[in-house]
Amino acid sequence: RKEVEQDPGPFNVPEGATVAFNCTYSNSASQSFFWYRQDCRKEPKLLMSVYSSGNEDGRFTAQLNRASQYISLLIRDSKLSDSATYLCVVNFGWHSGGYQKVTFGTGTKLQVIP
Amino acid sequence: ETGVTQSPTHLIKTRGQQVTLRCSSQSGHNTVSWYQQALGQGPQFIFQYYREEENGRGNFPPRFSGLQFPNYSSELNVNALELDDSALYLCASSSQQGAYEQYFGPGTRLTVT
Numbered sequence: 001r002k003e004v005e006q007d008p009g010p011f012n013v014p015e016g017a018t019v020a021f022n023c024t025y026s027n028s029a030s031q032s033f034f035w036y037r038q039d040c041r042k043e044p045k046l047l048m049s050v051y052s053s054g055n056e057d058g059r060f061t062a063q064l065n066r067a068s069q070y071i072s073l074l075i076r077d078s079k080l081s082d083s084a085t086y087l088c089v090v091n092f093g094w095h096s097g098g099y100q101k102v103t104f105g106t107g108t109k110l111q112v113i114p
Numbered sequence: 115e116t117g118v119t120q121s122p123t124h125l126i127k128t129r130g131q132q133v134t135l136r137c138s139s140q141s142g143h144n145t146v147s148w149y150q151q152a153l154g155q156g157p158q159f160i161f162q163y164y165r166e167e168e169n170g171r172g173n174f175p176p177r178f179s180g181l182q183f184p185n186y187s188s189e190l191n192v193n194a195l196e197l198d199d200s201a202l203y204l205c206a207s208s209s210q211q212g213a214y215e216q217y218f219g220p221g222t223r224l225t226v227t
Contacts, residue, residue: 004156031214032214034215041202041223042220042221043204043218043219043220043221044157044204044218045116045218046215046216046217049215087156087157089216091214095170098169098170099162099164099169099170100214101159101170102147102159102214102216103159104149104156104157104158105156106154106155106156107156
């Protein structure tokens with residue numbers, strides 16, 4: 001089982017739709033969680049950190065479910081500019097080598113259609 | 115903008131050659147991580163530098179090596195290039211404090227022919 005798993009998509013949704021992505025992780029002791037957005041041939045950009053209580057930033061809502069070991073990202077009122085790949089990132093905490101082990105999912109591709 | 119810079123932006127090398135990629139971290143960040151991202155994949159962790167020492171490495175062979183300088187900038191060196199080394203190389207800057215959010219530079223796209 002992969003440490004971080006995402007549905008690669010693509011998710012093709014019309015403008016104005018609501019879309020949700022899930023990401024599952026393997027280690028229940030994981031420390032922190034993030035969603036990054038990556039445009040084609042560009043670097044990943046931090047979209048949101050995911051907190052235990054859930055958090056919202058405008059049209060974007062992130063949730064954490066520790067019991068089922070997944071995080072989710074909800075995008076409301078999708079815009080054409082939301083078209084990108086969304087990467088789930090899990091910080092598994094301090095590794096025996098003395099660093100914080102961060103693992104990326106392979107990403108979920110979203111295409112918002114006019 | 116994250117304040118993380120990388121150079122060069124693009125590079126074409128021949129199999130067997132050596133390459134050095136550079137990264138300047140964001141002000142106030144003392145940790146640099148390097149990632150390799152192949153087309154259609156998520157970034158794969160190569161190694162991390164903290165206070166000028168490598169303190170973590172992913173599943174990459176020793177021909178991938180690096181350095182971190184006193185100003186926290188960093189280099190990634192790859193020897194004996196192979197065709198499969200063609201990828202986007204990303205540098206991420208972070209602090210060891212807090213939730214460990216990472217901020218990426220624009221990347222270097224390496225093509226090995």
